[in-house]
Amino acid sequence: MMVDDQIVFIVDDDERIREALSNLLASHGMRAVVFGSASHYISAVKPDIPACLILDVELPDINGLDLQRQIAEGDHPPIVFITGHGDIPSSVRAIKHGAVDFLTKPFRDADLIAAIHAAIVQDREKRSERAELGVLRQRYLDLTPREREVLPLVVSGLLNKQAAAKLGISEVMLQIHRRNVMQKMAAASLADLVRIAERLEIPITHSRRAGGSLA
Amino acid sequence: MMVDDQIVFIVDDDERIREALSNLLASHGMRAVVFGSASHYISAVKPDIPACLILDVELPDINGLDLQRQIAEGDHPPIVFITGHGDIPSSVRAIKHGAVDFLTKPFRDADLIAAIHAAIVQDREKRSERAELGVLRQRYLDLTPREREVLPLVVSGLLNKQAAAKLGISEVMLQIHRRNVMQKMAAASLADLVRIAERLEIPITHSRRAGGSLA
DNA sequence: ACGCAATGCATGGATTTCCATAGGTGCGCA
DNA sequence: TGCGCACCTATGGAAATCCATGCATTGCGT
Known part of the structure; x- marks a missing residue:
C-alpha cells in the first residue's frame, strides 16, 4: 500500500539515481517526486504535507548545502543529504544546520530508509507544533x-x-x-x-x- | 593575560599534540589541562567552571565517540573532536550527539580556537540555565x-x-x-x-x- | 449620514481570593 | 515525654475578581 499523507522529494542530477531512489521508495510504499536540479525543486509547487527532502550535495546549479541555507529561513522539510564525493567539513556543516543525515554513496538502502522515516517523523512533529502556534498567532492578531x-x-x-x-x-x-x-x-x-x-x-x-x- | 574562569580539557594520546595544543591555547590566554587517555580524563577531578573538551577520536582505551555517549547522561562540557583519520559517519554521529565541531588534522589553529570559543559560550549558557533550574528544583524539594x-x-x-x-x-x-x-x-x-x-x-x-x- | 468597532467610564452585586486567628490530630525524633 | 511539623477545620473580614447593565466619544467605511 502507498502511504498517501506524506511525500519524499528527491533532488539529484543523475537520472539513474533518481530512478533507483524512486523505485526503492516505491517498494517501501512511499510516494516520491524527483527533481533534476535545485531550481526545479525551488520553483515547484509542493504539497503541504509531512515530507522529507533527499538532497544530493553536488548539483549543477546550486550546491546542496547552499540550498539548505537558502531554505533555512522558511518552512521546509527535513533534509537527508546524499553525496558521491562528501567531505567531513560539509557533513559537519550540514548536520549543524539541522540535516537529519548525511549519507555517502554507496549507502545501504536501510540507512536511507531509516533516515527518511526519522525525517518524516520529525516533520510531522514540527508541523503540528507550527500549526498550533499558527492558531495562537492568528488569535493574537x-x-x-x-x-x-x-x-x-x-x-x-x-x-x-x-x-x-x-x-x-x-x-x-x-x-x-x-x-x-x-x-x-x-x-x-x-x-x-x-x-x-x-x-x-x-x-x-x-x-x-x-x-x-x-x- | 590568562583567563581564569574557564578551562579547556585536552584528551589525546599523542604527547606532541598535547604539547602543541597546550602552547596554542596558552598563547591565546586560555588555561588547559591535558590527559593521555579517556580513563584519565574520566577519573580526574575537574574544576566546576565553564569548559570545553577537546577530544581525539582515536584513543588507546576508549573511542572518543563512545566516551561522548558515556558522558552524555550527566553534565559535561561541550566537545570539540579532532582526529587524524576521521570518516563522515563518525563526524555525523558526533555532531548529531551535540559535538560543537569535528576537525580533521591538520586543521587551522583559527578553526580550533573558534570552535573552543563557541563551545565555552555554549557551556556558559547551559550552566547558567542549569543553575537556575537547580534552584527551582531545590525549592520544589x-x-x-x-x-x-x-x-x-x-x-x-x-x-x-x-x-x-x-x-x-x-x-x-x-x-x-x-x-x-x-x-x-x-x-x-x-x-x-x-x-x-x-x-x-x-x-x-x-x-x-x-x-x-x-x- | 449611518452603523459599527474600539475605547472609555460608573454602579452594583455575586463570587473568589487573601489573610489572620483559634484550635485539633497524628507522627517522628530528641 | 515533649517539641515540631504536616495536616486538617472553622469563622470572619478585607481585597480583588467576575459580570451585567447603561451610556459617551472617536474614527472608519459604506
Missing part, C-alpha cells in the same frame, strides 16, 4: 491594540488595579479588556493565558516582583 | 507531599474550590497549601508560579477547559 497592551501586563502577574494604573485607565475598563483577551485567545484560565503568552513569546513587563528572583 | 499535590492543580487553572474538592479537603486548607507553595517557590504571582511550573515540567492535570483546545 484578532486582539485590538489596547488588548495587546493589556495582555503582557496581565500575564506578568499584575493586579487589575496595577495594570489599569499603568495604562492610565479605570480598573473596570481593564477588566473588560482582560476578559476580551481571555475569550479571543480561548484561554480557560489565567494559568492558560500565561502558558499561551509564553508560547507567543510575549515579554513580561514588570512582574510584581521580577520573575522568580532566584535569590 | 522543600515542598511537602501535600503541597506537591496542590501545585499542579493550581497551575492548571482550577479555582481553589475545585482544587480543594479534587483533594477532598476544605477550601481554606487548600488556600494555605497554595500560599505555602507560592512562598516556598518564591513566586511573586500566580503567573510566576505557572511559568516556574512550566520550567519544572509539572504536568497540568485537568484545566478548567483543557489547555487551549485550539478549536
Whole structure:
C-alpha cells in the first residue's frame, strides 16, 4: 500500500539515481517526486504535507548545502543529504544546520530508509507544533491594540488595579479588556493565558516582583 | 593575560599534540589541562567552571565517540573532536550527539580556537540555565507531599474550590497549601508560579477547559 | 449620514481570593 | 515525654475578581 499523507522529494542530477531512489521508495510504499536540479525543486509547487527532502550535495546549479541555507529561513522539510564525493567539513556543516543525515554513496538502502522515516517523523512533529502556534498567532492578531497592551501586563502577574494604573485607565475598563483577551485567545484560565503568552513569546513587563528572583 | 574562569580539557594520546595544543591555547590566554587517555580524563577531578573538551577520536582505551555517549547522561562540557583519520559517519554521529565541531588534522589553529570559543559560550549558557533550574528544583524539594499535590492543580487553572474538592479537603486548607507553595517557590504571582511550573515540567492535570483546545 | 468597532467610564452585586486567628490530630525524633 | 511539623477545620473580614447593565466619544467605511 502507498502511504498517501506524506511525500519524499528527491533532488539529484543523475537520472539513474533518481530512478533507483524512486523505485526503492516505491517498494517501501512511499510516494516520491524527483527533481533534476535545485531550481526545479525551488520553483515547484509542493504539497503541504509531512515530507522529507533527499538532497544530493553536488548539483549543477546550486550546491546542496547552499540550498539548505537558502531554505533555512522558511518552512521546509527535513533534509537527508546524499553525496558521491562528501567531505567531513560539509557533513559537519550540514548536520549543524539541522540535516537529519548525511549519507555517502554507496549507502545501504536501510540507512536511507531509516533516515527518511526519522525525517518524516520529525516533520510531522514540527508541523503540528507550527500549526498550533499558527492558531495562537492568528488569535493574537484578532486582539485590538489596547488588548495587546493589556495582555503582557496581565500575564506578568499584575493586579487589575496595577495594570489599569499603568495604562492610565479605570480598573473596570481593564477588566473588560482582560476578559476580551481571555475569550479571543480561548484561554480557560489565567494559568492558560500565561502558558499561551509564553508560547507567543510575549515579554513580561514588570512582574510584581521580577520573575522568580532566584535569590 | 590568562583567563581564569574557564578551562579547556585536552584528551589525546599523542604527547606532541598535547604539547602543541597546550602552547596554542596558552598563547591565546586560555588555561588547559591535558590527559593521555579517556580513563584519565574520566577519573580526574575537574574544576566546576565553564569548559570545553577537546577530544581525539582515536584513543588507546576508549573511542572518543563512545566516551561522548558515556558522558552524555550527566553534565559535561561541550566537545570539540579532532582526529587524524576521521570518516563522515563518525563526524555525523558526533555532531548529531551535540559535538560543537569535528576537525580533521591538520586543521587551522583559527578553526580550533573558534570552535573552543563557541563551545565555552555554549557551556556558559547551559550552566547558567542549569543553575537556575537547580534552584527551582531545590525549592520544589522543600515542598511537602501535600503541597506537591496542590501545585499542579493550581497551575492548571482550577479555582481553589475545585482544587480543594479534587483533594477532598476544605477550601481554606487548600488556600494555605497554595500560599505555602507560592512562598516556598518564591513566586511573586500566580503567573510566576505557572511559568516556574512550566520550567519544572509539572504536568497540568485537568484545566478548567483543557489547555487551549485550539478549536 | 449611518452603523459599527474600539475605547472609555460608573454602579452594583455575586463570587473568589487573601489573610489572620483559634484550635485539633497524628507522627517522628530528641 | 515533649517539641515540631504536616495536616486538617472553622469563622470572619478585607481585597480583588467576575459580570451585567447603561451610556459617551472617536474614527472608519459604506
